[in-house]
Amino acid sequence: MxxxxxxxxxxxxxxxxxxxxxxxxxxxxxxxxxxxxxxxxxxxxxxxxxxxxxKLEGFDYPRQFDILHIGFIQKSREDVDALYERLSADGWEVQAPRNAHGAWSFYFRAKGGYFIEVTTLTPVHPEEAYQENS
Missing domain, CATH: 3.30.720.120 (Signal recognition particle alu RNA binding heterodimer, srp9/1)
Structure with missing residues (x-):
């Protein structure tokens, strides 16, 4: 799929x-x-x-749906830093990149109200992998 x-x-x-x-x-x-x-x-x-x-009439969006976000994976920490610098230089209010869950990432709010995450690939540890309940 x-x-x-x-x-x-x-x-x-x-x-x-x-x-x-x-x-x-x-x-x-x-x-x-x-x-x-x-x-x-x-x-x-x-x-x-x-x-x-x-379209929001009768649809139950959370009141603060700005917690929703989409993410863009970058190939390297340097790529994350470069995009951070571009956005910052252009006047976007951007969090400084940091380590989060084993990845290098930052967030910023789009003009539309939701957040965008820019990150390197986040490793999934064996204990965090999805396991079906028996």
């Missing part, structure tokens, strides 16, 4: 689309005003950012 798409609610779809293009190499496929942008990465994953307030 392959993950096909991710759809994120955004407070600012235009700013988020520009950020994903500039820093993460996504290309825009469709823009529908300020309500939606559909982008794609080089592996075919589709990322949608939308601002459909009317």
């Amino acid at each position: 392959k993950l096909n798409h991710i759809n994120l609610y955004s407070h600012d779809t235009e700013a988020d689309r520009a950020m994903f293009e500039q820093y993460f190499g996504l290309r825009t496929l469709v823009v529908r005003g300020i309500k939606m942008a559909i982008m794609q990465d080089n592996d075919g994953l589709v990322l949608i950012v939308n601002h459909f307030d009317n």
